[in-house]
Amino acid sequence: MPSRKSKPVSIISCLAALMLLFVAAQQPGLKAAELPPPSIKIPPMVPEQSASTFIPSESAPGQGLAVNIIYPAKARYAGGAPVVVVVPGGTGADGLGFSMHAAQAGFVEVRFAFPGGGSPGFASGGSYDFRGPRCQKALRDILLFAMGRKADYQSRTMGDLLPVKVDTANAGMIGWSNGGNIALITLSRYANELSSLKWLAFFESPVGSLFMPPALGGVQDFILNKHYRQGSCATGNCLVDFRKLAYQADAQKSPGAHKRAGEPEVRGVVFFDENKNKIWDETSEFAFPYAAVPTVPKQIYPPAVTGALLRFKIFEKMVPVKKAPPPGEAEEGAEKRKEKEKKGDVQAEKEKEEAPRLELKVVWPEEIATLEESETFFAEEDGSLYLKDVCRKLPHLLVDVFGSRIDHLQAQPDHPHVAFLYNSFLANKIALVRLNPDPLYVSQLSGMSARNFVDNKPNASIDASTIEIFLEPEGFLPDYVFMSAAAAELADRQHTGKLEPNLQAPLVNYSNGAEPSPPARTPSR
Numbered sequence: 001m002p003s004r005k006s007k008p009v010s011i012i013s014c015l016a017a018l019m020l021l022f023v024a025a026q027q028p029g030l031k032a033a034e035l036p037p038p039s040i041k042i043p044p045m046v047p048e049q050s051a052s053t054f055i056p057s058e059s060a061p062g063q064g065l066a067v068n069i070i071y072p073a074k075a076r077y078a079g080g081a082p083v084v085v086v087v088p089g090g091t092g093a094d095g096l097g098f099s100m101h102a103a104q105a106g107f108v109e110v111r112f113a114f115p116g117g118g119s120p121g122f123a124s125g126g127s128y129d130f131r132g133p134r135c136q137k138a139l140r141d142i143l144l145f146a147m148g149r150k151a152d153y154q155s156r157t158m159g160d161l162l163p164v165k166v167d168t169a170n171a172g173m174i175g176w177s178n179g180g181n182i183a184l185i186t187l188s189r190y191a192n193e194l195s196s197l198k199w200l201a202f203f204e205s206p207v208g209s210l211f212m213p214p215a216l217g218g219v220q221d222f223i224l225n226k227h228y229r230q231g232s233c234a235t236g237n238c239l240v241d242f243r244k245l246a247y248q249a250d251a252q253k254s255p256g257a258h259k260r261a262g263e264p265e266v267r268g269v270v271f272f273d274e275n276k277n278k279i280w281d282e283t284s285e286f287a288f289p290y291a292a293v294p295t296v297p298k299q300i301y302p303p304a305v306t307g308a309l310l311r312f313k314i315f316e317k318m319v320p321v322k323k324a325p326p327p328g329e330a331e332e333g334a335e336k337r338k339e340k341e342k343k344g345d346v347q348a349e350k351e352k353e354e355a356p357r358l359e360l361k362v363v364w365p366e367e368i369a370t371l372e373e374s375e376t377f378f379a380e381e382d383g384s385l386y387l388k389d390v391c392r393k394l395p396h397l398l399v400d401v402f403g404s405r406i407d408h409l410q411a412q413p414d415h416p417h418v419a420f421l422y423n424s425f426l427a428n429k430i431a432l433v434r435l436n437p438d439p440l441y442v443s444q445l446s447g448m449s450a451r452n453f454v455d456n457k458p459n460a461s462i463d464a465s466t467i468e469i470f471l472e473p474e475g476f477l478p479d480y481v482f483m484s485a486a487a488a489e490l491a492d493r494q495h496t497g498k499l500e501p502n503l504q505a506p507l508v509n510y511s512n513g514a515e516p517s518p519p520a521r522t523p524s525r
Helices: 009-026 133-146 179-189 303-311 329-343 346-354 371-378 387-393 416-427 439-446 464-470 479-496
Strands: 049-055 065-071 081-087 108-112 166-176 199-203 245-248 269-272 291-293 296-300 316-321 357-362 398-402 432-435
Touching (some): 065 133, 133 166, 166 179, 166 479, 179 199, 199 479, 245 303, 398 416
Parallel strands (some): 081 108, 081 166, 166 199, 199 398, 398 432
Antiparallel strands (some): 049 065
């Protein structure tokens, strides 16, 4: 499924420029030459250095797990740099090629490849199981290394590898998009070993089986799932009216998309049949996306969707059934046939007796996973099934849930995944949860006024009907700046022990030492 680790700067810049050109067209006195530069701001950066190694793991026999460590020129604290493990989004095995530039905020950033992932010259051992048990064990071992409780393949700790001090006692994890699901599953299953983890942040994570893939409507859909009840996910119970559910075996949604992802391309569309003609109209009828794995040529729908297919008997049809005659009936039939032979109509009677009976039966298509198969699949993919357990076992965690006004994957206007994830942590009484980082931290990293960004009180309820006002604006900063700000706030709260909701200033003053870019020169007239 599509996953965006950071919204493309070029697209946002183009949109901003187009909007300004529109304004210029409405105001004859404003010339194109007077337009300001694109609005998105890239904060000044210092060069980043890195070290690479392998971490032993039973999930990656042979060389172990490929790890890349980016470290800062100046640690965030006098006692050392806090550590952040970056869990990649999407459904792929490689997380080595993406950086959130946490080193610019004084962090040690740990990137890794799941078993079987990486590049030909630098890859993890083992084979990829699509975020399943092997990947969960791999993430556990990466976190143990980040917390100073596991050494690399040469028995070196992170402190041995890096030229800066490392504060492994202040380690956290950021789940980018789908990475949030395996983060929760791993914490639940290995809570005793990972109890030293201090904080956790999520970037627009689709935690919940209806969100990955986006069964309520995604950014690539022509239309949204209008049978979803707006706001219901905020209560923890996403409500969808499935009464118009239908299936067309010879149709196909987004042809080629799964093939490009290395997944099986399976025909058939599960959709809402608005006009009840049993034919999917792509322009007016919502079709559900499906999950897939290369080893299984089936469409895998969320249990809620698969259960509705079963409940509403979508695959019920008349099928021929030949029943064996009861004992003695065969002999009786033979005698009757002999009598009818004498009367001359034996052929018609024989055809009538041999004609198969028709019965109404559920004939489940081989290309669609059953309810049991769906539940088994999502048990390894859906972090929401484990969230309550994480809060019970690790109640000390400090949590940030990031959401922007234009999501990278979901398209419903009530941002159901954001409200669901935030409220789930709130309801289960985690130590601290906030929706989006404190604007003071975004200001510290970006050099922009804190007034540009939302200021949501930690551990406070949010009104799902007005969720837009709680979400970050688009077009100001790259996503990684917000996530670095989230990590900085959580790590600083852990470092200082201060959890009060209202901050007057960042708890730690930090600058990467980079000089601001000189202002653009105004063209001479």
